[in-house]
Amino acid sequence: MKTRYTHxxxxxxxxxxxxxxxxxxxxxxxxxxxxxRDAEIDGVTEICPANASFQVxxxxxxxxxxxxxxRVKKLEAQADQTDxxxxxxxxxxxxxxxxxxxxETLMRFRERHQDPSGTxxxxxxxxxxxxxxxxxxxxxxxQPWFVSMVxxxxxxxxLYQLVEREKQLQVPKYLSPRTDTPKLTVGHGGCFSxxxxxxxxxxxxxxxxxPMPIYDPEQKISYLEDFMVFFRPGDIVKWKPVDRAEYxxxxxxxxxxxxxxxxxxxxxxLEKFNADMTGTNAKLMEAxxxx
Amino acid sequence: xxxKIISHGLSTSIQDLGRPGxxxxxxxxxxAMDRFSLRVANMLxxxxxxxxxxxxxxxxxxxxxxxxxxxxxxxxxxxxxVDGEPRDTWSSFEVKAGQVLSFEFLQAGARAYIAISGGxxxxxxxxxxxxxxxxxxxxxxxxxxxxxxxxxxxxxxNSKAGLSVDEKLRRLPDTPARLRVLPxxxxxxxxxxxxxxxxxxxxxxxxxxxxxxYRFKGGRPLEFVDREQPFGAGADPSNIVDxxxxxxxxxxxxxxxxxxxxxxxxxxxxxxxxxxxISADMDFIGQLQPHAPVKFxxxxxxxxxxxxxxxxxxxxxxxxxxxxxxxxxx
Numbered sequence: 371m372k373t374r375y376t377h378x379x380x381x382x383x384x385x386x387x388x389x390x391x392x393x394x395x396x397x398x399x400x401x402x403x404x405x406x407r408d409a410e411i412d413g414v415t416e417i418c419p420a421n422a423s424f425q426v427x428x429x430x431x432x433x434x435x436x437x438x439x440x441r442v443k444k445l446e447a448q449a450d451q452t453d454x455x456x457x458x459x460x461x462x463x464x465x466x467x468x469x470x471x472x473x474e475t476l477m478r479f480r481e482r483h484q485d486p487s488g489t490x491x492x493x494x495x496x497x498x499x500x501x502x503x504x505x506x507x508x509x510x511x512x513q514p515w516f517v518s519m520v521x522x523x524x525x526x527x528x529l530y531q532l533v534e535r536e537k538q539l540q541v542p543k544y545l546s547p548r549t550d551t552p553k554l555t556v557g558h559g560g561c562f563s564x565x566x567x568x569x570x571x572x573x574x575x576x577x578x579x580x581p582m583p584i585y586d587p588e589q590k591i592s593y594l595e596d597f598m599v600f601f602r603p604g605d606i607v608k609w610k611p612v613d614r615a616e617y618x619x620x621x622x623x624x625x626x627x628x629x630x631x632x633x634x635x636x637x638x639x640l641e642k643f644n645a646d647m648t649g650t651n652a653k654l655m656e657a658x659x660x661x
Numbered sequence: 662x663x664x665k666i667i668s669h670g671l672s673t674s675i676q677d678l679g680r681p682g683x684x685x686x687x688x689x690x691x692x693a694m695d696r697f698s699l700r701v702a703n704m705l706x707x708x709x710x711x712x713x714x715x716x717x718x719x720x721x722x723x724x725x726x727x728x729x730x731x732x733x734x735x736x737x738x739x740x741x742x743v744d745g746e747p748r749d750t751w752s753s754f755e756v757k758a759g760q761v762l763s764f765e766f767l768q769a770g771a772r773a774y775i776a777i778s779g780g781x782x783x784x785x786x787x788x789x790x791x792x793x794x795x796x797x798x799x800x801x802x803x804x805x806x807x808x809x810x811x812x813x814x815x816x817x818x819n820s821k822a823g824l825s826v827d828e829k830l831r832r833l834p835d836t837p838a839r840l841r842v843l844p845x846x847x848x849x850x851x852x853x854x855x856x857x858x859x860x861x862x863x864x865x866x867x868x869x870x871x872x873x874x875y876r877f878k879g880g881r882p883l884e885f886v887d888r889e890q891p892f893g894a895g896a897d898p899s900n901i902v903d904x905x906x907x908x909x910x911x912x913x914x915x916x917x918x919x920x921x922x923x924x925x926x927x928x929x930x931x932x933x934x935x936x937x938x939i940s941a942d943m944d945f946i947g948q949l950q951p952h953a954p955v956k957f958x959x960x961x962x963x964x965x966x967x968x969x970x971x972x973x974x975x976x977x978x979x980x981x982x983x984x985x986x987x988x989x990x991x
């Protein structure tokens with residue numbers, strides 16, 4: 371990993387921790403963006419951590435861009451010494467794979483796809499070496515995922531699977547982005563999964579849909595009363611496959627205000643994870659099952 | 662006191678100076694595309710500069726007033742009528758109870774700002790009244806203004822008709838529009854020749870131009886420095902591991918058509934960016950119509966800082982002039 375610093379116009383500093391994705395790069399970008407926040411530098415207005423990079427927005431009338439750059443650079447050494455440990459939560463997200471709504475949408479935009487003859491899941495299964503879409507779905511939900519970025523649009527999480535690099539599921543984005551994606555679609559592009567928080571344009575392959583809203587500007591949904599956005603970087607997600615009946619049941623519970631996502635407080639230690647991925651994941655999922 | 666929207670025009674939305682602080686969650690700052698014009702509109706009617714106004718795109722709305730107020734329209738040249746009688750743009754005038762404000766066809770620019778003494782007083786969301794339809798925040802129940810809406814207006818005691826802004830201080834883009842760009846971010850992904858072409862080619866605004874971003878067409882496709890794509894980035898040479906996008910950043914999907922992200926920007930994504938339009942020139946983009954010719958001009962940080970200071974100075978001059986008595990009075 372080598373850190374690259376650059377200006378984004380006269381109001382932003384952009385720091386790329388690494389040009390490739392890894393949890394090491396994510397942890398460093400998170401701890402460095404925290405160090406910038408803790409430094410309480412006058413003029414800083416926004417700090418946005420991303421997968422393997424972060425961005426600082428500032429008012430150049432309060433702090434000169436070059437001065438801002440040198441202040442951020444000085445925080446790198448401090449961030450390097452931070453423990454790569456997070457107190458976070460693991461959340462179970464129900465997914466109705468191969469649902470009728472994303473199916474209708476993917477058929478409507480077939481001419482924008484690499485393989486117009488099948489579905490997004492058929493294509494993803496084939497290029498990742500799985501015999502069937504079902505086998506691919508199993509690989510998608512068997513191990514937990516890590517929220518490495520929140521953004522694009524309102525509250526959308528990017529998720530990175532907690533498995534070895536050679537087991538990462540990878541698919542290209544649509545050849546040309548769709549103008550429509552159903553709300554709460556579970557999508558995948560590059561090595562990242564995402565949940566489309568709102569309906570709209572999108573380029574990720576579509577695998578299924580969750581009945582659990584993750585963004586509520588009216589803050590009426592029981593678990594979004596405190597804040598309208600559900601996810602934060604560092605959250606851990608375990609997909610749980612559900613069928614149509616369960617999907618309808620959860621949707622009704624959300625509507626009635628009785629649905630509570632299943633979740634547990636956990637500690638995630640990157641060094642322990644790197645030393646024993648299967649064991650670490652087993653413990654994470656055990657905490658969730660006990661919840 | 663309310664405004665009755667008799668017709669909403671093409672796309673009219675409530676905007677103020679936005680809601681900074683939530684970009685890390687994918688919620689953009691939003692607010693007026695042309696912040697200079699919104700500030701000046703508010704100054705003309707005696708409002709604090711960050712009060713909510715109507716942002717009008719291309720085609721004016723028709724509005725009935727239920728109480729006498731002072732109004733000013735800045736930004737695009739959209740000829741103003743009050744009960745069919747013309748009024749000047751960039752000037753404050755009275756609209757009496759029962760009168761109707763309407764507009765003729767657009768003459769220049771793209772977005773006009775209607776300020777009303779007291780300001781639009783709809784509920785705030787995350788500290789702002791700005792409309793962000795994608796996230797259903799602000800505006801009228803999270804959406805743009807529609808025919809039939811009745812918009813509340815706040816109280817004012819500080820407004821007077823007859824104020825006007827000198828023509829030299831009305832800040833609008835030149836033709837072709839000059840957008841100054843600070844190269845950076847993923848600039849190193851471009852070949853040197855291609856980077857030079859970006860600045861020497863002539864571009865024009867493509868039809869896909871909105872509050873999220875402006876797309877440009879007409880220049881040569883960009884060429885990338887060869888590399889093996891990093892893990893997680895995606896196969897196309899214009900792809901990167903999804904990172905943050907900044908306001909004004911210029912992404913070029915597939916190397917073909919540059920997109921400048923604007924006030925309702927997506928906060929991140931997987932396309933390389935070659936730099937950013939400087940903060941002082943962002944207002945100009947909001948005043949560009951489709952097909953408007955554009956030149957991207959390379960600038961350094963010192964140049965960006967002085968452009969910013971120049972814009973600030975213009976606002977300060979207007980502030981001072983409007984504090985004096987109206988020149989049109991005897």
